[in-house]
Amino acid sequence: MPSPTVENYLKQILMISLESHKREVPMGLISDSLKVTPGTATSMVKNLEKEGWLSYKSRKGVKLTASGRKLGMNILRRHRLLETFLVETLGLDWSEIHDEAEELEHSISEKVLERLDDFLGRPRHDPHGHPIPTKGGIIQIHKNRSLLDCKEGMTVTIESIDDQEKNFLKFARAKHLVPGSKIKILSREEVANAMELKVGKRNPFSIGFQAAAKILVSA
Amino acid sequence: MPSPTVENYLKQILMISLESHKREVPMGLISDSLKVTPGTATSMVKNLEKEGWLSYKSRKGVKLTASGRKLGMNILRRHRLLETFLVETLGLDWSEIHDEAEELEHSISEKVLERLDDFLGRPRHDPHGHPIPTKGGIIQIHKNRSLLDCKEGMTVTIESIDDQEKNFLKFARAKHLVPGSKIKILSREEVANAMELKVGKRNPFSIGFQAAAKILVSA
DNA sequence: GAATTCACTTTGATTAATCAAAGTATGAGG
DNA sequence: CCTCATACTTTGATTAATCAAAGTGAATTC
Numbered sequence: 001m002p003s004p005t006v007e008n009y010l011k012q013i014l015m016i017s018l019e020s021h022k023r024e025v026p027m028g029l030i031s032d033s034l035k036v037t038p039g040t041a042t043s044m045v046k047n048l049e050k051e052g053w054l055s056y057k058s059r060k061g062v063k064l065t066a067s068g069r070k071l072g073m074n075i076l077r078r079h080r081l082l083e084t085f086l087v088e089t090l091g092l093d094w095s096e097i098h099d100e101a102e103e104l105e106h107s108i109s110e111k112v113l114e115r116l117d118d119f120l121g122r123p124r125h126d127p128h129g130h131p132i133p134t135k136g137g138i139i140q141i142h143k144n145r146s147l148l149d150c151k152e153g154m155t156v157t158i159e160s161i162d163d164q165e166k167n168f169l170k171f172a173r174a175k176h177l178v179p180g181s182k183i184k185i186l187s188r189e190e191v192a193n194a195m196e197l198k199v200g201k202r203n204p205f206s207i208g209f210q211a212a213a214k215i216l217v218s219a
Numbered sequence: 220m221p222s223p224t225v226e227n228y229l230k231q232i233l234m235i236s237l238e239s240h241k242r243e244v245p246m247g248l249i250s251d252s253l254k255v256t257p258g259t260a261t262s263m264v265k266n267l268e269k270e271g272w273l274s275y276k277s278r279k280g281v282k283l284t285a286s287g288r289k290l291g292m293n294i295l296r297r298h299r300l301l302e303t304f305l306v307e308t309l310g311l312d313w314s315e316i317h318d319e320a321e322e323l324e325h326s327i328s329e330k331v332l333e334r335l336d337d338f339l340g341r342p343r344h345d346p347h348g349h350p351i352p353t354k355g356g357i358i359q360i361h362k363n364r365s366l367l368d369c370k371e372g373m374t375v376t377i378e379s380i381d382d383q384e385k386n387f388l389k390f391a392r393a394k395h396l397v398p399g400s401k402i403k404i405l406s407r408e409e410v411a412n413a414m415e416l417k418v419g420k421r422n423p424f425s426i427g428f429q430a431a432a433k434i435l436v437s438a
Numbered sequence: 439g440a441a442t443t444c445a446c447t448t449t450g451a452t453t454a455a456t457c458a459a460a461g462t463a464t465g466a467g468g
Numbered sequence: 469c470c471t472c473a474t475a476c477t478t479t480g481a482t483t484a485a486t487c488a489a490a491g492t493g494a495a496t497t498c
Contacts, residue, residue, distance in 0.1 A: 003484075003485090005484080005485065026445090026446095027445080027446060027447090028444095028445065028446075031446090036485090036486070036487085037486080037487055037488075038445075038446055038447080039446085039447070039448075039449090039486090039487075039488080039489090040485075040486055040487070041446090042446070042447055042448080043447090043448090043485085043486090044484095044485075044486090047484085047485095058446085058447075058493095059445075059446060059447080059492095059493070059494075086331065089338065090331060090334040090335065090338060091334065092330070092331070092334065096330075100327075100328055100330075100331055103326035103327075103328070104323065104326050104327065106326065107322035107323050107325065107326045108322075108323065109319055109322070111311070111315075111319075112305065112309060112311070112319055115309040115310065115311065116309065119308065119309060222454075222455090224454080224455065224456095245475085245476095246475080246476060246477090247474095247475065247476075250476095255455090255456070255457085256456080256457055256458075257475075257476060257477080258456090258457075258458080258459090258476085258477070258478075258479090259455075259456055259457070260476095261476070261477055261478080262455085262456090262477090262478090263454095263455075263456090266454085266455095277463090277476080277477075278462095278463065278464075278475075278476060278477080
């Protein structure tokens with residue numbers, strides 16, 4: 001049975017690979033996202049290769065094998081179903097569920113997970129708007145645009161918020177930047193690195209480009 | 220933050236102490252219940268002492284300190300609330316919840332636990348009939364008699380089943396030996412090491428003394 | 439094309455938890 | 469009181485995961 005650490009590495013590698021739309025994931029992104037030193041990532045990745053979860057080319061990066069991808073998907077499913085449970089059933093706030101789910105995902109059994117899935121009515125998306133992989137490991141991929149890619153005058157719908165940072169999630173919620181919201185881009189100020197938005201009929205406000213990149217939308 | 224291992228040692232020591240009605244717990248029971256070698260228990264217990272969770276006297280045993288008892292109670296609370304959730308909400312079987320809860324109890328946060336408690340309606344007993352410690356670490360102690368202590372002709376009510384072994388729990392459930400059931404002791408056969416029981420209006424059946432000792436009752 | 443920088447790898451050490459096996463104290467029986 | 473078994477303790481080794489710091493290869497810059 002793989003350790004929580006193994007599960008975390010595989011989940012994280014999978015997520016980077018999904019986000020970047022590339023099969024090969026460089027070591028730097030792995031050590032950054034797992035908050036370990038580069039040396040730790042290197043030695044861990046070598047073990048993961050020995051155990052058949054991925055293949056590793058020195059100074060190139062890693063590629064998940066079929067079993068590595070499968071396990072990664074499974075952990076992602078756990079994570080997103082748990083987040084859904086925490087919000088839908090227990091009423092926790094959107095901004096505080098990530099760390100909770102991060103812990104629980106490693107100890108919930110397959111059996112309990114499937115019961116939970118039934119109990120929740122087999123949701124397809126988690127509270128952030130991210131798709132939940134199926135039991136079979138299939139994930140629906142939206143090639144999402146971020147708010148940053150949108151031009152002045154466009155009106156778009158939020159698909160998901162692509163960040164786990166608490167303060168950012170609180171900010172997003174406060175401004176009604178939640179999946180499903182319709183937003184109009186009033187203006188883009190390339191020099192100021194900010195854009196002015198209007199959510200529904202609320203007062204307009206501004207958001208920096210860095211933050212805008214975290215908000216994924218569909219036209 | 221204490222590791223899962225530390226939490227398990229403290230929970231187990233607390234449970235032994237509650238069951239035996241003694242403050243001092245011998246090393247042998249600790250290593251047995253945690254399924255580690257005696258040497259492992261000795262070295263672990265020394266660390267626990269260094270960290271202030273308990274006091275240890277060589278070849279005598281251990282006593283929990285106030286903080287050790289508090290943490291132990293907290294883990295016991297987690298365990299029993301989780302078992303309740305697994306049965307009540309997700310509909311798992313009585314006989315399969317122990318190991319699940321054993322895993323989850325170390326990763327659920329205080330916050331989620333209290334939400335769960337609310338969601339479940341602040342239950343006082345878990346599905347086995349064991350009392351759930353309060354948030355403040357108070358546990359209601361029944362000085363339970365076991366079925367083994369009962370005489371021929373008595374009618375008693377089941378309080379709890381004092382075993383986690385799957386097959387035994389399945390057997391108990393099949394025979395309606397569940398908390399709340401009323402049982403009449405039809406006969407005791409000291410020589411055969413068995414007693415004949417009648418649960419409600421069902422057909423009588425026999426149960427060995429060893430099994431009878433695991434069924435705690437009140438008159 | 440040499441120097442520098444960045445990204446990564448290697449090395450050596452540490453920590454928590456464990457086991458096997460050898461050693462020792464204590465209490466019970468002769 | 470001596471012996472012995474039982475119950476524990478000690479010792480030495482192992483494993484997974486980590487870090488700090490030193491080393492190296494590849495790309496960028498001059």
